Amino acid sequence: xxxxxLMLGSEALALGVKLCRPQVIAAYPITPQTHIVxxxxxxxxxxxxxxxxxxxxxxxxxxxxxxxGASAGGARVFTATASQGLALMHEILHWVAxxxxxxxxxxxxxxxxxxxxxxxxxADSLSQRDTGWIQLYCASAQEALDMVPxxxxxxxxxxxxxxxxxxxxxxxxTMEPVEAPSQEAIDAFLPPRCDELKLDLDNxxxxxxxxxxxxxxxxKREIQxxxxxxxxxxxxxxxxxxxxxxxxxxxxxxxxxxxxxxxLVGLGGITGTARYTAQRLREKGIKAGVVFPRSLRPFPGQExxxxxxEVELVLVMNRALSPGMGGQLTQEIQSTLYGLPRVPQVTDxxxxxxxxxxxxxxxxxxxxxxLKGERKIWTDRPIGAKRL
Amino acid sequence: MDRPSNWRQEAVEIPREELLRPGHPACPxxxxxxxxxxxxxxxxxxxxxVIPASCWSVIAGAHPxxxxxxxxxxxxxxxxAAAAAxxxxxxEAQGDRETLVMAWAGDGGTYDIGFQGxxxxxxxxxxxxxxxxxxxxxxxxxGQRSSATPVGTRTGTTPGGKxxxxxxxxxxxxxxxxxxxxxxxxxxxxxxxxxxxxxREKRGFRFIHLLSPCPTGWGFxxxxxxxxxxxxxxxxxxxxxxxDGEEWYTTRQPSxxxxxxxxxxxxxxxxxxxxxxxxxxxxxxxxxxxxxxRKE
Ligand code: SF4
Numbered sequence: 001x002x003x004x005x006l007m008l009g010s011e012a013l014a015l016g017v018k019l020c021r022p023q024v025i026a027a028y029p030i031t032p033q034t035h036i037v038x039x040x041x042x043x044x045x046x047x048x049x050x051x052x053x054x055x056x057x058x059x060x061x062x063x064x065x066x067x068x069g070a071s072a073g074g075a076r077v078f079t080a081t082a083s084q085g086l087a088l089m090h091e092i093l094h095w096v097a098x099x100x101x102x103x104x105x106x107x108x109x110x111x112x113x114x115x116x117x118x119x120x121x122x123a124d125s126l127s128q129r130d131t132g133w134i135q136l137y138c139a140s141a142q143e144a145l146d147m148v149p150x151x152x153x154x155x156x157x158x159x160x161x162x163x164x165x166x167x168x169x170x171x172x173x174t175m176e177p178v179e180a181p182s183q184e185a186i187d188a189f190l191p192p193r194c195d196e197l198k199l200d201l202d203n204x205x206x207x208x209x210x211x212x213x214x215x216x217x218x219x220k221r222e223i224q225x226x227x228x229x230x231x232x233x234x235x236x237x238x239x240x241x242x243x244x245x246x247x248x249x250x251x252x253x254x255x256x257x258x259x260x261x262x263x264l265v266g267l268g269g270i271t272g273t274a275r276y277t278a279q280r281l282r283e284k285g286i287k288a289g290v291v292f293p294r295s296l297r298p299f300p301g302q303e304x305x306x307x308x309x310e311v312e313l314v315l316v317m318n319r320a321l322s323p324g325m326g327g328q329l330t331q332e333i334q335s336t337l338y339g340l341p342r343v344p345q346v347t348d349x350x351x352x353x354x355x356x357x358x359x360x361x362x363x364x365x366x367x368x369x370x371l372k373g374e375r376k377i378w379t380d381r382p383i384g385a386k387r388l
Numbered sequence: 389m390d391r392p393s394n395w396r397q398e399a400v401e402i403p404r405e406e407l408l409r410p411g412h413p414a415c416p417x418x419x420x421x422x423x424x425x426x427x428x429x430x431x432x433x434x435x436x437x438v439i440p441a442s443c444w445s446v447i448a449g450a451h452p453x454x455x456x457x458x459x460x461x462x463x464x465x466x467x468x469a470a471a472a473a474x475x476x477x478x479x480e481a482q483g484d485r486e487t488l489v490m491a492w493a494g495d496g497g498t499y500d501i502g503f504q505g506x507x508x509x510x511x512x513x514x515x516x517x518x519x520x521x522x523x524x525x526x527x528x529x530x531g532q533r534s535s536a537t538p539v540g541t542r543t544g545t546t547p548g549g550k551x552x553x554x555x556x557x558x559x560x561x562x563x564x565x566x567x568x569x570x571x572x573x574x575x576x577x578x579x580x581x582x583x584x585x586x587x588r589e590k591r592g593f594r595f596i597h598l599l600s601p602c603p604t605g606w607g608f609x610x611x612x613x614x615x616x617x618x619x620x621x622x623x624x625x626x627x628x629x630x631x632d633g634e635e636w637y638t639t640r641q642p643s644x645x646x647x648x649x650x651x652x653x654x655x656x657x658x659x660x661x662x663x664x665x666x667x668x669x670x671x672x673x674x675x676x677x678x679x680x681x682r683k684e
Contacts (some may be wrong), residue, residue, distance in 0.1 A: 070475060212450065
């Protein structure tokens with residue numbers, strides 16, 4: 001039995017990065033991810049990451065540009081951000097993905113202002129849905145560590161950038177017992193980066209040159225096809241990782257779905273609360289289950305359909321809003337279920353924005369209202385300490 | 389400070405090796421293309437180039453064409469300096485300290501949108517060379533004002549002439565405490581090559597500013613590129629200088645055989661100015677270079 005250590009989610013994530021032997025890290029502070037780059041800076045200072053270069057840049061525009069350049073130099077690269085920082089990176093996120101650089105970035109979810117808001121929701125990462133980045137969500141500090149090696153394995157095998165995303169504060173700033181895999185296990189899982197996508201003095205080429213439309217079209221098509229291959233290959237990577245580390249990761253995590261009539265669907269930490277709530281609901285005779293697509297992009301539509309096709313009700317627990325449309329995750333679920341012979345009721349619940357943390361009571365309340373047929377739910381008293 | 393009167397720049401041999409291929413798509417008479425040609429002759433093949441959005445994004449060739457013989461990374465507009473710093477870090481982490489990383493950006497990508505990254509990379513003393521080829525406006529979009537545009541210039545967004553003076557980037561770079569700052573222009577290849585060779589040998593952050601005449605945007609005949617650059621230097625509208633970490637030196641004194649007004653009047657971008665305005669600009673230009681050289 002490997003020993004568990006108590007650590008913050010952001011420390012766990014930084015430890016995951018360390019185990020992957022990064023070569024260039026761009027560091028810029030923003031709450032709630034600052035601990036990640038601070039931890040990494042300490043490791044570099046102590047010589048634990050040598051010969052890694054940690055560069056303290058002057059903005060997120062520069063951190064993402066810096067890892068773009070470093071990735072073009074053939075290095076394994078890392079940077080971390082949150083909220084406004086991720087939004088600021090937007091232009092370069094497209095560039096990194098279009099160029100197929102295997103960059104790994106951690107994002108600690110936080111709402112986007114204005115007004116100023118420090119707390120957690122998922123508007124930052126969900127707003128980057130269409131940039132061509134893979135998005136892997138984490139529901140615990142342990143997952144924040146484990147998803148980093150998974151991210152590099154996927155990024156470097158498929159030449160697509162990956163975001164590892166955890167709830168700001170609820171995970172980044174919460175101490176949890178974490179079991180670190182051995183360096184040998186990670187080395188066995190993750191070979192050094194070895195692709196050809198880099199500048200080479202012996203074979204001078206231009207990366208990112210202006211492209212004719214048909215080339216550009218083909219590049220985008222290849223990205224789409226590669227995303228589909230990631231979905232196919234994910235179970236294999238998960239299996240390898242699980243074997244090396246005694247974990248049990250799946251492309252779509254799910255609990256109590258065997259006989260569920262109600263599915264609670266969410267991303268990241270909220271699915272922990274939902275698991276607890278589902279158990280309480282089951283005590284009252286309501287057959288609830290929980291579904292957590294670990295990857296939002298590529299979206300595991302087939303597996304989601306398989307899990308959700310028999311249920312009566314899908315309650316989508318949104319933590320990001322597309323104003324004028326509704327919950328962002330709801331759109332994903334609805335389009336996935338469209339065309340099923342029998343489409344379950346999909347209820348769009350705005351579970352929490354800007355730090356509203358849905359309690360089991362709030363989830364139970366939303367289930368009650370959805371069972372009465374409500375299709376769009378805003379919690380009336382979102383901050384309430386009622387017991388379920 | 390003037391060098392002693394018997395001081396001469398050593399004559400440098402111009403390497404025969406061409407690292408810019410013929411057939412690139414720059415406008416005829418473009419100053420930016422031969423500037424790259426000269427720069428790479430001085431820097432040699434162990435060079436990697438990073439180019440943010442600029443005319444050079446086009447001049448380097450659209451896929452699958454490529455006009456350089458050294459590796460090139462294209463980046464978004466504001467990413468030049470940071471991406472170059474990242475590339476350098478990647479090379480260092482893999483044990484390569486020899487390859488020179490050169491960011492090559494226009495004035496928009498340097499003075500304006502790329503300024504933050506430039507300042508950051510310079511402040512961190514990144515071991516790289518940053519070259520700004522300054523055509524004094526956003527030429528790739530048809531010629532709009534940048535903060536490098538000289539006072540009085542008519543551009544697409546300053547139809548009445550630009551009211552403000554050109555940003556004093558040279559002293560801003562010096563204030564960063566970088567290891568080398570120089571100005572150069574293609575009309576003086578010996579001076580140009582000497583400075584690039586010097587920059588190649590130094591460590592830390594090096595910054596070279598190039599006056600890069602643009603017949604399309606400045607409005608002069610395409611065969612007059614070298615003449616225009618020469619007029620700029622000989623009139624004192626542009627000074628060939630270098631700052632070696634401690635002092636400014638003028639590497640070539642203007643002969644004043646032509647006047648700043650002559651230089652301005654040779655270009656349609658100043659055609660709307662009255663004689664008095666031209667004189668005023670000439671005075672301001674002299675004052676600017678006076679200000680730089682007072683630090684000599
Ligand atoms: S617009 Fe000017 S700088 Fe750009 S390619 Fe043409 S001549 Fe060169």
